[in-house]
Amino acid sequence: MGALPRTVELFYDVLSPYSWLGFEVLCRYKHLWNMDLQLRPSLIAGIMKDSGNSPPALLPRKAQYLNVDLKNLREHLQVPIYIPKDFFNVILQKGSLSAMRFLTAVNLEYPEMLEKVSRELWMRVWSRDEDITEPQSILAAAEKAGMSAEQATQLLEKISTVKVKTLLRETTEAACRYGAFGLPVTVAHVDDQTHMLFGSDRMELLAHLLGEKWMGPVPPAPAAKL
């Protein structure tokens, strides 16, 4: 009998490009490693506020580098990530509060859909430069992920409930207690140790900590099971 899978939490926000990159790499390893990947929808704006940090893109040379880095990583990680035309408006004005509350609700009611709905929201804002703040935008993402219009609408009605707002806030606070000053934050629970890793570029280190094999950011798909 194999060892118990190790819990690996991923705190993320669909507003965060590097969260998408970390998410896709981890999802690829879900069936390759002995890992139980727990997705934790969080609010990056809350983490920035709590830690006293600020979005890196506010420094001109970091914004310039973001362009360069994401272009390289798009190709190396094979994730179709493109910076929205009106980047500052999307990131700083529009934000992701409704989207992350929606994902919190998905996680409560249909956790098996969380990965797909998260991906569709990223595809909207970070691939096709589409809105994720309006109700119809969120519904469109949910339906593209395979939810019925009824399920999606039902969940959308719940995003302003105390339960959902509280859970998003608590998840964000959990990331902060782990020491987050940004996202993505990956927390690996190995034996009796807890390892917090920041960024999408600590996955090889994660493999090392888990005693697993790193096969690059685009590993071969697991062999089909008969």
Place this chain on the structure above:
Amino acid sequence: MGALPRTVELFYDVLSPYSWLGFEVLCRYKHLWNMDLQLRPSLIAGIMKDSGNSPPALLPRKAQYLNVDLKNLREHLQVPIYIPKDFFNVILQKGSLSAMRFLTAVNLEYPEMLEKVSRELWMRVWSRAAEKAGMSAEQATQLLEKISTVKVKTLLRETTEAACRYGAFGLPVTVAHVDDQTHMLFGSDRMELLAHLLGEKWMGPVPPAPAAKL
């Protein structure tokens, strides 16, 4: 006949812990990849000033993370890196101006020694081998009396400016020249991407040593 080696520049400062990590990984690949590694001693304080950035450790939660991250990377990258006891004094007060001028001079007069001398300076600041945190001023000053010239000061400044023109807001910065393209990579954690851009094989941060040549 093989292809011409690709020039890969590494802009670094011995005051920068991640510069040490990037440096060691790149040095390990020097004889494994078809790469001409050009070390570029730079001043991180100058880059911070020019870019308007500030040292990450000034944010409490980033300082806390630095502890965690360096401990993990020490083991994963097999580099004996330890945070100096009086970290803020070392990084912010004492700095690295003399050391980086010294390395600039080494690069001018004994470039074949630059790798080893750089490593020894990192070992002094960032490893327990150092008897005290920070640089030994005596040794550096002795040599600096001979080399503290306009030439050395200018070259350090120009190298730092070159890093800034590549878009640096911190160090390490790795610049890969591949065919007619220039790729700027920030951080010690872009080496697998570098391999990809060079069309080389990534074998992790501690690759097997190259086979001995007869």
